[in-house]
Amino acid sequence: MKSIEEVNLESILPSNGPSIEEVKKYLNKYKNEYIVIKIGGSVLNDERLFKILIEDISILKKMNFNPILVHGGGKRLTAKLNQVYNVNADDIATFVASSLNARRLIMISDVAGVLDKDNKLISEINSAKAAEMIASGEITQGMMVKINNAINVANKVKGTVIIDGRVAHSILYELLSDKGSGTLIRA
Numbered sequence: 001m002k003s004i005e006e007v008n009l010e011s012i013l014p015s016n017g018p019s020i021e022e023v024k025k026y027l028n029k030y031k032n033e034y035i036v037i038k039i040g041g042s043v044l045n046d047e048r049l050f051k052i053l054i055e056d057i058s059i060l061k062k063m064n065f066n067p068i069l070v071h072g073g074g075k076r077l078t079a080k081l082n083q084v085y086n087v088n089a090d091d092i093a094t095f096v097a098s099s100l101n102a103r104r105l106i107m108i109s110d111v112a113g114v115l116d117k118d119n120k121l122i123s124e125i126n127s128a129k130a131a132e133m134i135a136s137g138e139i140t141q142g143m144m145v146k147i148n149n150a151i152n153v154a155n156k157v158k159g160t161v162i163i164d165g166r167v168a169h170s171i172l173y174e175l176l177s178d179k180g181s182g183t184l185i186r187a
Helices: 004-012 020-030 047-062 074-084 089-100 127-135 141-152 170-176
Strands: 034-039 066-071 104-109 124-126 160-164 183-186
Touching: 004 020, 020 170, 034 047, 034 089, 047 066, 047 170, 066 089, 089 104, 089 141, 104 141, 104 170, 124 127, 127 141, 127 183, 141 160, 141 183, 160 170
Parallel strands: 034 066, 034 104, 104 160, 124 183
Antiparallel strands: 160 183
């Protein structure tokens, strides 16, 4: 016989998402915690991915998580805004996460996460190693902004993760599975 919790999870979790057994392990970890989610503009431009993202955020709310969304403008909007304002959604999301002492800052992008010299995904790094990678030139451009923000909030936010928004249910896999998704940066 299934417990009420299992029946509820069965009805809200996607069939191609994390397993119920894994999800149960993480329910209390994030319950009533703030999770700041920065959504890159490229994810917002793909209707299919946007729909999955909204469904995933709805699932988080049903599990009593507190997701807070900050969205980027995408390349075209950013180009227009930078003519008037110098706005960076990564900076805004980092400020919000730090101010709330969020459990997690998730930066959804159009890349898998931080890659090593051989272009392989690094699943977890600490702030010191991330700073070394910036200094050595391994991390550059837009990823450098994300990593610097992760380093700056490492003492307030329990973890910053950069995930690939092109992968269906990447938020759920990051928060509710053993393998996670993308690159986790901690103090």
